[in-house]
Amino acid sequence: MRPAWPGKQSVTKSTGRFITFEGGEGVGKSTQIHRLADVLRRRGHDVLVTREPGGSPGAEAVRHVLLSGAAEEFGVRMEAILFAAARSDHVEEVIRPAVDQGTIVLCDRFMDSSRVYQGVTGNLEPQFIRNLERIAIHGMVPDLTLVLDLPAESGLRRAKARESKDATPDRFEKEELSTHEMRREAFIELTQKEPDRCKLIDASRSQDGVALAILSAVEPLLQQTGETSAPAQDQKS
Numbered sequence: 001m002r003p004a005w006p007g008k009q010s011v012t013k014s015t016g017r018f019i020t021f022e023g024g025e026g027v028g029k030s031t032q033i034h035r036l037a038d039v040l041r042r043r044g045h046d047v048l049v050t051r052e053p054g055g056s057p058g059a060e061a062v063r064h065v066l067l068s069g070a071a072e073e074f075g076v077r078m079e080a081i082l083f084a085a086a087r088s089d090h091v092e093e094v095i096r097p098a099v100d101q102g103t104i105v106l107c108d109r110f111m112d113s114s115r116v117y118q119g120v121t122g123n124l125e126p127q128f129i130r131n132l133e134r135i136a137i138h139g140m141v142p143d144l145t146l147v148l149d150l151p152a153e154s155g156l157r158r159a160k161a162r163e164s165k166d167a168t169p170d171r172f173e174k175e176e177l178s179t180h181e182m183r184r185e186a187f188i189e190l191t192q193k194e195p196d197r198c199k200l201i202d203a204s205r206s207q208d209g210v211a212l213a214i215l216s217a218v219e220p221l222l223q224q225t226g227e228t229s230a231p232a233q234d235q236k237s
Protein backbone atom coordinates (compact mmCIF):
# COMPACT_ATOMS: atom_id res chain seq x y z
CA MET A 1 0.00 0.00 0.00
CA ARG A 2 1.16 3.51 -0.71
CA PRO A 3 1.97 5.63 2.35
CA ALA A 4 -1.22 7.70 2.39
CA TRP A 5 -0.85 7.76 6.18
CA PRO A 6 2.88 8.32 6.56
CA GLY A 7 2.85 7.99 10.36
CA LYS A 8 1.10 4.64 10.36
CA GLN A 9 3.11 3.28 7.48
CA SER A 10 6.40 3.86 9.23
CA VAL A 11 5.19 1.70 12.14
CA THR A 12 3.94 -1.30 10.12
CA LYS A 13 6.18 -2.50 7.30
CA SER A 14 4.27 -4.83 5.04
CA THR A 15 5.46 -6.84 2.06
CA GLY A 16 1.91 -7.19 0.76
CA ARG A 17 0.76 -5.37 -2.32
CA PHE A 18 -2.56 -3.98 -3.45
CA ILE A 19 -3.22 -4.01 -7.20
CA THR A 20 -6.51 -2.94 -8.77
CA PHE A 21 -7.93 -3.59 -12.24
CA GLU A 22 -10.12 -0.94 -13.83
CA GLY A 23 -11.83 -0.16 -17.12
CA GLY A 24 -15.17 -0.39 -18.85
CA GLU A 25 -17.49 -3.34 -19.30
CA GLY A 26 -16.03 -6.48 -20.91
CA VAL A 27 -12.47 -5.17 -21.31
CA GLY A 28 -11.04 -8.39 -19.83
CA LYS A 29 -10.44 -7.47 -16.16
CA SER A 30 -11.73 -10.71 -14.74
CA THR A 31 -9.86 -12.83 -17.32
CA GLN A 32 -6.58 -11.04 -16.67
CA ILE A 33 -6.87 -10.91 -12.90
CA HIS A 34 -7.06 -14.72 -12.79
CA ARG A 35 -4.17 -15.10 -15.22
CA LEU A 36 -1.99 -12.80 -13.14
CA ALA A 37 -3.01 -14.60 -9.94
CA ASP A 38 -1.92 -17.93 -11.48
CA VAL A 39 1.48 -16.55 -12.50
CA LEU A 40 2.11 -14.97 -9.10
CA ARG A 41 1.03 -18.12 -7.23
CA ARG A 42 3.40 -20.20 -9.35
CA ARG A 43 6.15 -17.88 -8.19
CA GLY A 44 5.27 -18.61 -4.58
CA HIS A 45 3.28 -15.51 -3.66
CA ASP A 46 0.18 -15.56 -1.52
CA VAL A 47 -2.49 -14.04 -3.74
CA LEU A 48 -6.04 -13.01 -3.00
CA VAL A 49 -8.45 -12.23 -5.84
CA THR A 50 -11.40 -10.08 -4.91
CA ARG A 51 -13.87 -7.70 -6.55
CA GLU A 52 -16.09 -4.68 -6.10
CA PRO A 53 -18.80 -4.03 -5.39
CA GLY A 54 -18.50 -6.95 -2.98
CA GLY A 55 -15.60 -9.00 -1.69
CA SER A 56 -16.77 -9.22 1.94
CA PRO A 57 -20.09 -10.57 3.26
CA GLY A 58 -21.38 -7.07 4.05
CA ALA A 59 -20.31 -5.67 0.70
CA GLU A 60 -21.77 -8.63 -1.22
CA ALA A 61 -25.14 -7.85 0.37
CA VAL A 62 -24.90 -4.28 -0.92
CA ARG A 63 -23.73 -5.51 -4.36
CA HIS A 64 -27.09 -7.04 -5.09
CA VAL A 65 -28.92 -3.82 -4.22
CA LEU A 66 -26.64 -1.83 -6.56
CA LEU A 67 -26.42 -4.13 -9.58
CA SER A 68 -30.07 -5.14 -9.63
CA GLY A 69 -30.94 -1.46 -10.01
CA ALA A 70 -32.93 -1.48 -6.74
CA ALA A 71 -31.15 1.69 -5.57
CA GLU A 72 -31.38 3.51 -8.92
CA GLU A 73 -34.67 5.24 -8.13
CA PHE A 74 -33.12 6.82 -5.02
CA GLY A 75 -30.54 8.68 -7.09
CA VAL A 76 -26.83 8.71 -7.88
CA ARG A 77 -25.81 10.13 -4.49
CA MET A 78 -27.49 7.23 -2.75
CA GLU A 79 -25.74 4.77 -5.07
CA ALA A 80 -22.37 6.46 -4.52
CA ILE A 81 -22.79 6.22 -0.75
CA LEU A 82 -23.72 2.56 -1.03
CA PHE A 83 -20.62 1.85 -3.16
CA ALA A 84 -18.56 3.66 -0.51
CA ALA A 85 -20.19 1.71 2.35
CA ALA A 86 -19.46 -1.57 0.57
CA ARG A 87 -15.88 -0.43 -0.10
CA SER A 88 -15.24 0.51 3.50
CA ASP A 89 -16.37 -2.94 4.69
CA HIS A 90 -14.31 -4.67 2.00
CA VAL A 91 -11.19 -2.67 2.87
CA GLU A 92 -11.40 -3.22 6.62
CA GLU A 93 -12.59 -6.84 6.59
CA VAL A 94 -10.58 -8.23 3.69
CA ILE A 95 -8.08 -6.04 1.85
CA ARG A 96 -6.14 -4.37 4.67
CA PRO A 97 -5.78 -7.53 6.81
CA ALA A 98 -4.55 -9.50 3.76
CA VAL A 99 -2.00 -6.87 2.67
CA ASP A 100 -0.78 -6.57 6.26
CA GLN A 101 -0.11 -10.32 6.24
CA GLY A 102 2.02 -10.06 3.10
CA THR A 103 -0.60 -11.12 0.54
CA ILE A 104 -0.78 -9.67 -2.95
CA VAL A 105 -4.39 -8.54 -3.25
CA LEU A 106 -5.79 -8.28 -6.80
CA CYS A 107 -9.07 -6.41 -6.89
CA ASP A 108 -11.48 -6.23 -9.84
CA ARG A 109 -12.57 -2.55 -9.69
CA PHE A 110 -12.05 -0.16 -6.77
CA MET A 111 -12.14 3.58 -6.07
CA ASP A 112 -11.46 4.65 -9.68
CA SER A 113 -14.73 3.01 -10.77
CA SER A 114 -16.57 5.33 -8.38
CA ARG A 115 -14.64 8.33 -9.67
CA VAL A 116 -15.66 7.44 -13.23
CA TYR A 117 -19.14 5.87 -12.95
CA GLN A 118 -20.58 7.99 -10.12
CA GLY A 119 -18.31 11.03 -10.46
CA VAL A 120 -17.91 11.62 -14.20
CA THR A 121 -20.92 9.90 -15.78
CA GLY A 122 -23.06 10.21 -12.64
CA ASN A 123 -22.35 13.94 -12.54
CA LEU A 124 -21.62 14.04 -8.81
CA GLU A 125 -19.46 16.87 -7.51
CA PRO A 126 -15.76 15.93 -7.36
CA GLN A 127 -15.56 17.06 -3.71
CA PHE A 128 -18.40 14.72 -2.73
CA ILE A 129 -16.68 11.79 -4.49
CA ARG A 130 -13.34 12.67 -2.86
CA ASN A 131 -14.90 12.82 0.60
CA LEU A 132 -16.59 9.45 0.18
CA GLU A 133 -13.38 7.96 -1.20
CA ARG A 134 -11.32 9.19 1.75
CA ILE A 135 -13.75 7.65 4.23
CA ALA A 136 -14.16 4.39 2.30
CA ILE A 137 -10.51 3.58 1.59
CA HIS A 138 -9.08 5.01 4.84
CA GLY A 139 -5.58 5.28 3.40
CA MET A 140 -5.71 2.04 1.40
CA VAL A 141 -4.56 3.54 -1.91
CA PRO A 142 -3.64 0.88 -4.49
CA ASP A 143 0.09 0.39 -5.14
CA LEU A 144 -0.74 -0.11 -8.80
CA THR A 145 -3.88 0.34 -10.90
CA LEU A 146 -4.06 -1.38 -14.27
CA VAL A 147 -6.54 0.40 -16.52
CA LEU A 148 -7.59 -1.89 -19.37
CA ASP A 149 -8.48 0.19 -22.37
CA LEU A 150 -10.75 -0.84 -25.23
CA PRO A 151 -13.32 0.97 -27.41
CA ALA A 152 -16.61 0.77 -25.51
CA GLU A 153 -18.36 -0.98 -28.37
CA SER A 154 -15.84 -3.84 -28.40
CA GLY A 155 -16.05 -4.23 -24.62
CA LEU A 156 -19.84 -4.37 -24.68
CA ARG A 157 -19.71 -6.92 -27.51
CA ARG A 158 -17.36 -9.09 -25.47
CA ALA A 159 -19.52 -8.72 -22.36
CA LYS A 160 -22.63 -9.68 -24.31
CA ALA A 161 -20.98 -12.75 -25.80
CA ARG A 162 -19.89 -13.81 -22.30
CA GLU A 163 -23.38 -13.70 -20.87
CA SER A 164 -26.05 -16.31 -21.40
CA LYS A 165 -28.73 -15.47 -23.95
CA ASP A 166 -31.39 -14.72 -21.32
CA ALA A 167 -29.16 -12.62 -19.05
CA THR A 168 -30.29 -9.03 -18.77
CA PRO A 169 -27.62 -6.33 -18.62
CA ASP A 170 -27.04 -4.97 -15.10
CA ARG A 171 -27.85 -1.44 -13.89
CA PHE A 172 -24.68 0.06 -15.42
CA GLU A 173 -24.18 -2.16 -18.50
CA LYS A 174 -27.57 -1.14 -19.92
CA GLU A 175 -26.58 2.51 -20.39
CA GLU A 176 -26.05 4.29 -23.73
CA LEU A 177 -22.93 3.64 -25.82
CA SER A 178 -22.01 7.33 -25.49
CA THR A 179 -21.99 6.96 -21.69
CA HIS A 180 -19.66 3.96 -21.95
CA GLU A 181 -17.38 5.94 -24.28
CA MET A 182 -17.35 8.83 -21.78
CA ARG A 183 -16.22 6.37 -19.12
CA ARG A 184 -13.45 5.12 -21.34
CA GLU A 185 -12.19 8.69 -21.80
CA ALA A 186 -12.45 9.32 -18.06
CA PHE A 187 -10.36 6.24 -17.26
CA ILE A 188 -7.71 7.40 -19.76
CA GLU A 189 -7.71 10.84 -18.17
CA LEU A 190 -7.27 9.60 -14.65
CA THR A 191 -4.37 7.42 -15.81
CA GLN A 192 -2.73 10.53 -17.23
CA LYS A 193 -3.31 12.44 -13.99
CA GLU A 194 -1.75 9.73 -11.79
CA PRO A 195 0.91 8.12 -13.97
CA ASP A 196 2.88 6.70 -11.02
CA ARG A 197 -0.05 4.67 -9.77
CA CYS A 198 -2.03 4.00 -12.96
CA LYS A 199 -0.85 2.16 -16.07
CA LEU A 200 -2.92 2.10 -19.25
CA ILE A 201 -3.02 -1.34 -20.87
CA ASP A 202 -4.13 -1.80 -24.48
CA ALA A 203 -6.80 -4.47 -24.04
CA SER A 204 -7.54 -4.86 -27.78
CA ARG A 205 -4.75 -7.40 -28.14
CA SER A 206 -4.94 -11.17 -27.66
CA GLN A 207 -5.34 -12.44 -24.09
CA ASP A 208 -1.66 -13.50 -24.13
CA GLY A 209 -0.58 -10.06 -25.33
CA VAL A 210 -2.56 -8.30 -22.61
CA ALA A 211 -1.22 -10.71 -19.96
CA LEU A 212 2.36 -9.93 -20.98
CA ALA A 213 1.77 -6.17 -20.79
CA ILE A 214 0.23 -6.59 -17.34
CA LEU A 215 3.14 -8.66 -16.10
CA SER A 216 5.60 -6.01 -17.31
CA ALA A 217 3.68 -3.38 -15.35
CA VAL A 218 3.53 -5.52 -12.19
CA GLU A 219 7.14 -6.74 -12.09
CA PRO A 220 8.74 -3.44 -11.00
CA LEU A 221 6.39 -3.39 -8.00
CA LEU A 222 7.55 -6.86 -6.91
CA GLN A 223 11.19 -6.01 -7.52
CA GLN A 224 10.94 -3.10 -5.09
CA THR A 225 11.47 -5.66 -2.31
CA GLY A 226 14.07 -7.58 -4.31
CA GLU A 227 11.71 -10.40 -5.25
CA THR A 228 12.68 -12.64 -8.16
CA SER A 229 11.48 -12.06 -11.69
CA ALA A 230 9.61 -14.71 -13.63
CA PRO A 231 11.16 -17.46 -15.71
CA ALA A 232 10.09 -17.01 -19.36
CA GLN A 233 7.56 -19.88 -19.25
CA ASP A 234 5.66 -18.11 -16.43
CA GLN A 235 4.51 -15.52 -18.84
CA LYS A 236 2.11 -17.89 -20.56
CA SER A 237 -0.69 -19.17 -18.42
Ligand SMILES: Nc1ncnc2c1ncn2[C@@H]1O[C@H](COP(=O)(O)OP(=O)(O)O)[C@@H](O)[C@H]1O
Nearest residue numbers: 025026027028029030031158159162205206207
Ligand atom coordinates in the same frame (compact mmCIF):
# COMPACT_ATOMS: atom_id res chain seq x y z
N1 LIG B 1 -8.03 -10.09 -25.11
C1 LIG B 1 -9.25 -10.61 -25.35
N2 LIG B 1 -9.66 -10.81 -26.62
C2 LIG B 1 -10.89 -11.32 -26.89
N3 LIG B 1 -11.79 -11.69 -25.93
C3 LIG B 1 -11.42 -11.52 -24.65
C4 LIG B 1 -10.16 -10.97 -24.28
N4 LIG B 1 -10.08 -10.93 -22.94
C5 LIG B 1 -11.25 -11.41 -22.48
N5 LIG B 1 -12.06 -11.78 -23.50
C6 LIG B 1 -13.41 -12.34 -23.40
O1 LIG B 1 -14.30 -11.22 -23.26
C7 LIG B 1 -15.34 -11.49 -22.32
C8 LIG B 1 -15.29 -10.44 -21.20
O2 LIG B 1 -14.09 -10.63 -20.46
P1 LIG B 1 -14.06 -10.42 -18.89
O3 LIG B 1 -12.71 -10.82 -18.42
O4 LIG B 1 -15.23 -11.10 -18.25
O5 LIG B 1 -14.23 -8.82 -18.79
P2 LIG B 1 -14.59 -7.83 -17.59
O6 LIG B 1 -14.25 -8.56 -16.32
O7 LIG B 1 -13.71 -6.66 -17.81
O8 LIG B 1 -16.03 -7.51 -17.72
C9 LIG B 1 -15.11 -12.92 -21.83
O9 LIG B 1 -15.94 -13.80 -22.55
C10 LIG B 1 -13.64 -13.19 -22.16
O10 LIG B 1 -13.38 -14.55 -22.40
Ligand SMILES: Cc1cn([C@H]2C[C@H](O)[C@@H](COP(=O)(O)OP(=O)(O)O)O2)c(=O)[nH]c1=O
Nearest residue numbers: 025026052053083109110113114117172173
Ligand atom coordinates in the same frame (compact mmCIF):
# COMPACT_ATOMS: atom_id res chain seq x y z
C1 LIG C 1 -16.83 -0.69 -7.90
C2 LIG C 1 -17.85 0.07 -8.72
C3 LIG C 1 -18.54 -0.57 -9.74
N1 LIG C 1 -19.45 0.12 -10.46
C4 LIG C 1 -20.20 -0.56 -11.54
C5 LIG C 1 -19.35 -0.92 -12.73
C6 LIG C 1 -20.01 -2.17 -13.28
O1 LIG C 1 -20.98 -1.77 -14.23
C7 LIG C 1 -20.69 -2.76 -12.08
C8 LIG C 1 -19.97 -3.99 -11.57
O2 LIG C 1 -20.39 -5.03 -12.33
P1 LIG C 1 -19.59 -6.38 -12.48
O3 LIG C 1 -20.45 -7.30 -13.26
O4 LIG C 1 -19.06 -6.85 -11.19
O5 LIG C 1 -18.32 -5.93 -13.22
P2 LIG C 1 -17.79 -5.84 -14.68
O6 LIG C 1 -18.67 -4.95 -15.43
O7 LIG C 1 -16.50 -5.21 -14.39
O8 LIG C 1 -17.69 -7.25 -15.23
O9 LIG C 1 -20.71 -1.78 -11.04
C9 LIG C 1 -19.73 1.46 -10.19
O10 LIG C 1 -20.58 2.07 -10.84
N2 LIG C 1 -19.04 2.09 -9.19
C10 LIG C 1 -18.11 1.45 -8.42
O11 LIG C 1 -17.50 2.06 -7.51
